[in-house]
Amino acid sequence: MVEWTDFERATIQDIFAKLDYEDVGPATLARCLVVYPWTQRYFGNFGNLYNASAIIQNPMVAVHGKTIVHGLDRAVKNIDNIKDTYAELSVLHSEKLHVDPDNFKLLADCLTIVVAAFQKFLAVVVSSLGRQYH
Amino acid sequence: MSLNESDKAVVRATWSKISKAADVIGADALGRMLCIYPQTKTYFTHWPDVKPGSAHVKEHGRKVMTGVAMGVAKIDDLSAGLLELSERHAFQLRVDPANFKLLSHCILVVMAIMYPKDFTPEVHVAMDKFLISLSLAISEKYR
Numbered sequence: 001m002v003e004w005t006d007f008e009r010a011t012i013q014d015i016f017a018k019l020d021y022e023d024v025g026p027a028t029l030a031r032c033l034v035v036y037p038w039t040q041r042y043f044g045n046f047g048n049l050y051n052a053s054a055i056i057q058n059p060m061v062a063v064h065g066k067t068i069v070h071g072l073d074r075a076v077k078n079i080d081n082i083k084d085t086y087a088e089l090s091v092l093h094s095e096k097l098h099v100d101p102d103n104f105k106l107l108a109d110c111l112t113i114v115v116a117a118f119q120k121f122l123a124v125v126v127s128s129l130g131r132q133y134h
Numbered sequence: 135m136s137l138n139e140s141d142k143a144v145v146r147a148t149w150s151k152i153s154k155a156a157d158v159i160g161a162d163a164l165g166r167m168l169c170i171y172p173q174t175k176t177y178f179t180h181w182p183d184v185k186p187g188s189a190h191v192k193e194h195g196r197k198v199m200t201g202v203a204m205g206v207a208k209i210d211d212l213s214a215g216l217l218e219l220s221e222r223h224a225f226q227l228r229v230d231p232a233n234f235k236l237l238s239h240c241i242l243v244v245m246a247i248m249y250p251k252d253f254t255p256e257v258h259v260a261m262d263k264f265l266i267s268l269s270l271a272i273s274e275k276y277r
Contacts, residue, residue: 030255031255031258034255034256034258034259035255035258035259035262052254052255052256055255056255109239109242112243113242113243113246113253113258114246116243116246116247116250117246117247117250117253118250
């Protein structure tokens with residue numbers, strides 16, 4: 001399992017404390033669906049995803065974006081035991097949703113970029129976010 | 135996933151906005167890459183200092199962005215336009231092409247930080263495709 005330095009731990013907690021979930025969640029998922037359009041395959045019932053503005057304005061994307069970021073919140077609160085915390089979610093994503101795990105990296109990259117646009121980042125902070133998602 | 139005319143237009147427009155800060159972008163992106171992906175440091179053991187902000191990192195970041203600028207200029211035929219650079223990376227530098235993805239990601243992150251309002255999802259996807267195409271062109275001569 002991952003060993004967190006005090007600095008990484010504090011930085012991750014600081015970022016999530018200051019995060020506006022209502023904004024970042026929807027922006028992250030929308031960006032992922034625009035930049036990596038093949039990820040849309042998992043959202044067949046989300047309605048209109050035909051172009052970037054449709055995706056960005058889609059209310060189901062917004063709701064699901066918030067769900068995802070709140071899920072990340074659970075990892076932050078159990079940062080020393082993410083594997084067990086996510087056991088059920090992992091089964092859900094593999095057995096029921098059949099999501100190719102490569103997509104988690106794509107979403108993580110989008111989250112990194114959305115948060116970067118909201119605040120200045122130290123290089124290590126980006127590293128911390130990435131490590132946590134994996 | 136090749137660049138269509140709309141992608142190229144977005145890349146050209148974006149580059150014209152950011153090109154004067156190219157040196158800064160390059161230095162920051164390279165510094166981040168060396169920090170976030172420590173395995174990339176193995177290519178720079180001849181530098182005394184690989185920390186972000188060091189003179190070597192700054193100079194090399196500038197060099198990398200000169201390559202990106204060349205890519206923008208030759209965007210209609212990247213393989214031909216970047217032939218020499220490809221040969222240098224293939225036969226001299228021998229950088230594992232997997233690392234191009236890492237640097238590309240860092241460049242995008244720096245763009246998001248420096249140009250938060252301009253780095254819309256549409257600009258993001260065009261720049262991501264461009265950097266991937268650039269990386270492919272650089273890998274052309276490897277085998």
